[in-house]
Amino acid sequence: MQPDEAKQMIIDYVKKEFLEDDSDMKITETTPLISSGIVDSFSMVSLKTFLEKKYEIQIPDAEATPEAFDTVNNIMNLLKKFSKI
Amino acid sequence: MAYSGKTKEFYQSELKGIKEAGLNKEERYIRSPQAADIKVEFPEGAPEKEVVNFCANNYLGLSSHPEVVKAAHQGLDARGYGMSSVRFICGTQDIHRELEKKLTDFLGTEATILFPSCMDANAAVFEVLLTPQDAMIADKLVHASIVDGMKLCKAQTYVYKHCNMEHLEEKLKEAQENRFRMIITDGVFSMDGDIAPLDKICDLAEKYDAMVLVDDSHSTGFVGKTGRGTHEHCNVMGRVDLITTTLGKALGGASGGCVSGRKELVDLLRQRARPYLFSNTVPPVIVSAASKVLDLISKTTERRDKLEKNTLYFRKKMKEAGFDFREGTHPIVPIMLYNAKLASDFAKDLYQEGIYVIGFFFPVVAKGQARIRVQISANHETKHLDKAIAAFTKIGKKYDILGKTKDQIIQKYGM
Numbered sequence: 001m002q003p004d005e006a007k008q009m010i011i012d013y014v015k016k017e018f019l020e021d022d023s024d025m026k027i028t029e030t031t032p033l034i035s036s037g038i039v040d041s042f043s044m045v046s047l048k049t050f051l052e053k054k055y056e057i058q059i060p061d062a063e064a065t066p067e068a069f070d071t072v073n074n075i076m077n078l079l080k081k082f083s084k085i
Numbered sequence: 086m087a088y089s090g091k092t093k094e095f096y097q098s099e100l101k102g103i104k105e106a107g108l109n110k111e112e113r114y115i116r117s118p119q120a121a122d123i124k125v126e127f128p129e130g131a132p133e134k135e136v137v138n139f140c141a142n143n144y145l146g147l148s149s150h151p152e153v154v155k156a157a158h159q160g161l162d163a164r165g166y167g168m169s170s171v172r173f174i175c176g177t178q179d180i181h182r183e184l185e186k187k188l189t190d191f192l193g194t195e196a197t198i199l200f201p202s203c204m205d206a207n208a209a210v211f212e213v214l215l216t217p218q219d220a221m222i223a224d225k226l227v228h229a230s231i232v233d234g235m236k237l238c239k240a241q242t243y244v245y246k247h248c249n250m251e252h253l254e255e256k257l258k259e260a261q262e263n264r265f266r267m268i269i270t271d272g273v274f275s276m277d278g279d280i281a282p283l284d285k286i287c288d289l290a291e292k293y294d295a296m297v298l299v300d301d302s303h304s305t306g307f308v309g310k311t312g313r314g315t316h317e318h319c320n321v322m323g324r325v326d327l328i329t330t331t332l333g334k335a336l337g338g339a340s341g342g343c344v345s346g347r348k349e350l351v352d353l354l355r356q357r358a359r360p361y362l363f364s365n366t367v368p369p370v371i372v373s374a375a376s377k378v379l380d381l382i383s384k385t386t387e388r389r390d391k392l393e394k395n396t397l398y399f400r401k402k403m404k405e406a407g408f409d410f411r412e413g414t415h416p417i418v419p420i421m422l423y424n425a426k427l428a429s430d431f432a433k434d435l436y437q438e439g440i441y442v443i444g445f446f447f448p449v450v451a452k453g454q455a456r457i458r459v460q461i462s463a464n465h466e467t468k469h470l471d472k473a474i475a476a477f478t479k480i481g482k483k484y485d486i487l488g489k490t491k492d493q494i495i496q497k498y499g500m
Contacts, residue, residue: 020246037452042232043225046244 003076010072013050018043029072044069051075055083107425108448113441119148119338121464125441136441137469139459142334144307144416145378145388146464152381153337153374160373168366172199173355176366184372187379188343192305192330193313193322196351199372201364203302203331203342204230209358210298210329210344211238215267220260223269224248224281228300231269240267247274250285257293266295272315272328273303276450276458278417280308283319291324298327302342303417306335307463312382312389326350332371337378341367392416392463395470399461402474407487409494416461420477421454423491424498428455431480438476453500 011027018039019025025038033039039047048064051057059082068078103109113127123138147153160180170176181199188197200206207230211221219240223231226247235242241263243256253268260266268290270281283299290297301314305328309317312335316325327346332339344354354361382388396416403410409421422428428444435442435457446455459473481487486494 017244017246017252037447040225040451042223042227043244045236045242049241049243 006079007072007076009054010051010075013047014039014072017046017050027072029076031072032070033072034066034070039069041066047075051079055079057082107429119143121146121462121466121469123441127436134436134439136436136439137465137472139440139442139461139473141338141460141462142303143338143462143464144335144392144460145382146392146462147335147378147381147388148338150381153377156377157370157374161370164369164373166370167368170366171362171364172366173362178366178369178372180369180372180376181366184376184379185343187376187383188345191313191379191383192328192345193316194328194345195348197343197345198351198354198358198361199367200342200344200358200361201367202333202340203300203329204233205360205364206329206342206344207231207234207300208237209234209354209360210327211235211240211267211269212359213354213357214350215240215265217241218264220263220266221269222253222256222260222266222295224271224274226274226276227269227271228275228302231271231300235269248279248281250282250289253286254289254293257289257295260295261293266293267298268295269298270300271303272299272301273308273415273417275303275417276445276456277411277419278303278413278415279411280304280315280318280413280415283315283321283325287319287321287324296326297324298329298346299325300329302329302331302334303415305330306378306382307389307392308415311386332367332375332378336382337371337374339371339374341371341375388463392461395463395465396461398467399459399470399474402470403477406474406478406481407489408477408481409486409489409491410456418459418461420457420459421491421494422457422486422498423453423455423495423500425455427484427486427494427498428457431484432457434480434483435476438479440473440476453495 007029014027048059052059068074113125115123115125116133117124119141121137124133125136126133164178164180168176185197185199211234215238217239220243221235221240222243224247225244243260245253245256268286273280287297304314306312308315316322327344329344332341400418410419422431425446428446432442432444442457442459444457
């Protein structure tokens with residue numbers, strides 16, 4: 001998967017999983033997700049599960065910090081580190 | 086001494102940060118037993134003030150009930166103060182066995198194990214029963230103790246949107262490759278007082294071969310026609326595999342909790358649950374009093390019925406007064422104010438009027454969802470409820486929020 005495709009996939013996932021069905025909030029690659037409260041720290045774990053399954057990787061708990069998941073760009077950095085994106 | 090200046094400064098700056106963010110929690114000193122009318126010293130050193138308590142989990146008003154207090158005395162006299170042991174060494178008395186049996190009968194389950202608290206029960210249950218091969222599928226708004234318990238477990242975590250059954254079904258489908266699945270929800274959600282649709286959850290659990298765990302801490306003793314809990318309310322008694330609940334709310338309000346459900350699961354917890362194996366037994370005084378509570382509420386639904394009547398009265402009058410809150414039947418009534426400062430100021434003003442409530446805001450609830458959580462008790466009389474409604478209305482007029490919609494309140498005060 002190309003980086004742009006991966007970014008869009010994460011954006012789509014966040015919209016589908018964490019925004020209410022009637023939300024018109026715009027999510028970009030720099031939108032704060034955790035610090036803004038869009039994704040709470042509990043739901044972040046399910047985002048981690050999703051990425052691990054999708055890319056067949058293991059993200060160590062020590063690396064799965066709120067900062068590392070705070071924007072789509074940050075998440076991409078994690079993926080680059082642990083997968084072949 | 087290894088507590089260096091650098092270390093001390095770090096912790097001081099953490100505390101400063103909490104205060105500067107407006108998140109410092111101040112404790113109020115109650116100088117009387119827990120009740121509808123209490124005496125409070127707040128702030129520290131201030132003269133004692135008599136207020137009506139609308140923020141205790143004392144749903145059935147049993148925290149200071151004479152028969153419960155008497156049973157506590159009897160437990161103290163007959164079985165002593167402490168056991169100085171965990172359960173499996175020399176900390177299990179006959180009254181522990183009796184209480185576990187009474188809880189099993191009351192909840193309509195197969196077996197029950199006591200824990201020092203429901204926090205401990207939730208910390209234990211997932212790690213013992215599930216492995217990395219399994220899936221935990223939880224409502225987004227489950228209690229913090231469940232979140233912490235899930236973090237201790239290596240099973241895969243899935244989170245579904247609050248009470249959203251379509252989303253839950255998607256997650257169940259995603260987790261079909263896992264060995265076991267467990268759906269995890271609160272019976273009643275503590276910040277909104279809304280009730281999980283356990284009938285639909287149990288249907289999905291059966292369709293997708295999943296266990297169901299319900300934290301019923303804000304339900305046990307009063308939700309459902311005979312107070313058994315959310316499973317009774319939703320007509321799914323016998324279909325919920327595990328219930329975790331507390332003795333620290335409606336059931337006397339002291340402390341202690343339990344896991345109640347399928348026999349094999351409870352038996353395994355007794356062998357492997359670390360908070361059970363490595364912390365002291367629930368003291369005899371609490372066991373004896375909690376046992377009396379179960380006797381009282383098994384004999385009559387009088388207190389539960391009064392709580393229901395009080396709740397419906399308060400909700401009706403507050404809606405008529407023009408407050409914004411979710412429709413429902415639970416004694417948790419979240420008066421929505423949306424703005425954190427407004428919620429905090431509103432609660433302070435109510436305190437001056439003799440009504441003790443607390444404002445809740447981020448991070449306890451989501452941003453823009455600030456509120457005052459009112460909790461009704463069977464100990465409240467109509468005069469207490471009327472006093473609260475009058476005070477809320479007076480302060481509501483001051484801030485000009487009566488009859489206003491969510492958008493109008495947000496427009497005036499921001500999120």
